[in-house]
Amino acid sequence: MLPIAPLRHFIQKQNVFNLYRLAIRASRVIPDPIARKETISWIRAEFERNKHITDLDLVEDKLRAGRRELGQVLPYRRTQPHSRS
Template identity: 55%
Template sequence: MPSFRHFILQQRVLHLYRSAIRASRCIPDPRNRTETLGWFRAEIERNRHLTDTVAIENQLNAASREIRQLFPGTRC
């Protein structure tokens, strides 16, 4: 049974994914936007099996950095 910490991390993953969706609106080409979101979702799915909270936090931090690099200013 997942702990409270797992629940909090799950919410952080969802928040990060929503942020990526919002930030991707700045990509003018619909095909590139779809590919970028598909790649991000695949990364989330690839790490779905993780249960160690430290490993999950490390993946979240890495994904946050990648989003900031891909979309430096979320304003279009």
């Protein structure tokens, strides 16, 4: 019987995908197409470099650091919940 991965694993995996998508979308503000392509390649390489990490606490730390660094390097808007008026 295969071991069952805990729910936390799947949640963190989704959080990693969300951060990746956010980083790619945030790179759209880079006006130079060559610089944008290089940035996207760098983002992908960073995610590839860290894909072997299985310690969920370390994944959480890296996600926090990634969000912080993304906010410092690329201007992006966090989506706000829609207000009902």
